Amino acid sequence: MNSTTNDSVEPLRAFVAQCHQAMAEHADEAAQLAAIKPALKTLLAQPDWLPASHMKPRDDRYAQYPLYVAADNSLSVVSFVWKSGQWTPIHDHTVWGIIGVYKGVERTEVYEERDGAMVCTRTIDGQPGEVGAVSPSIGDVHKVGNVSDDTAISIHVYGGNIGLIERHVFEQDGTPKSFVSGYEPAPVLVPAA
Numbered sequence: 001m002n003s004t005t006n007d008s009v010e011p012l013r014a015f016v017a018q019c020h021q022a023m024a025e026h027a028d029e030a031a032q033l034a035a036i037k038p039a040l041k042t043l044l045a046q047p048d049w050l051p052a053s054h055m056k057p058r059d060d061r062y063a064q065y066p067l068y069v070a071a072d073n074s075l076s077v078v079s080f081v082w083k084s085g086q087w088t089p090i091h092d093h094t095v096w097g098i099i100g101v102y103k104g105v106e107r108t109e110v111y112e113e114r115d116g117a118m119v120c121t122r123t124i125d126g127q128p129g130e131v132g133a134v135s136p137s138i139g140d141v142h143k144v145g146n147v148s149d150d151t152a153i154s155i156h157v158y159g160g161n162i163g164l165i166e167r168h169v170f171e172q173d174g175t176p177k178s179f180v181s182g183y184e185p186a187p188v189l190v191p192a193a
């Protein structure tokens with residue numbers, strides 16, 4: 001890795017260090033989220049650290065690039081890239097996640113199962129620089145998509161290796177189906193710590 005690459009990912013490297021520090025200092029999830037959210041906002045406010053290789057949309061579905069994965073799988077940072085109109089299915093995470101919009105407008109629909117149907121209880125349009133959170137304790141089921149005209153990019157942080165975790169997508173009637181998302185074939189930008 002040359003020095004230019006090292007310099008360019010410095011904001012991401014600093015953010016990863018802040019995440020590990022927050023997780024070392026705070027045992028409970030709420031305190032970890034409270035510490036990591038402002039750190040993610042700082043990262044989102046900085047330009048030019050995300051390379052083109054991790055901002056490439058796919059034609060067939062949204063793309064999910066690994067930026068960092070901790071050696072013990074306790075933390076992952078991922079860029080999601082969406083063409084206009086691309087959506088996830090309704091899904092859960094099973095670990096906490098913090099989602100920050102880097103570019104474009106990302107719509108989140110929060111879902112609950114009520115009497116055998118998945119019901120959208122809240123819709124949030126995330127603008128660049130805004131962050132939100134999910135977890136089994138605060139609400140873990142949602143559907144996310146790009147409602148802007150151009151490519152949208154968001155940076156997601158998870159309390160686990162989200163690409164390897166077995167979790168669920170949900171049919172409209174609430175029927176769950178297990179899935180493991182994996183990642184696009186791209187190198188991580190910050191070496192595992």
Ligand code: FE2
Pocket residue numbers: 091092093142144
């Ligand atoms: Fe999600």
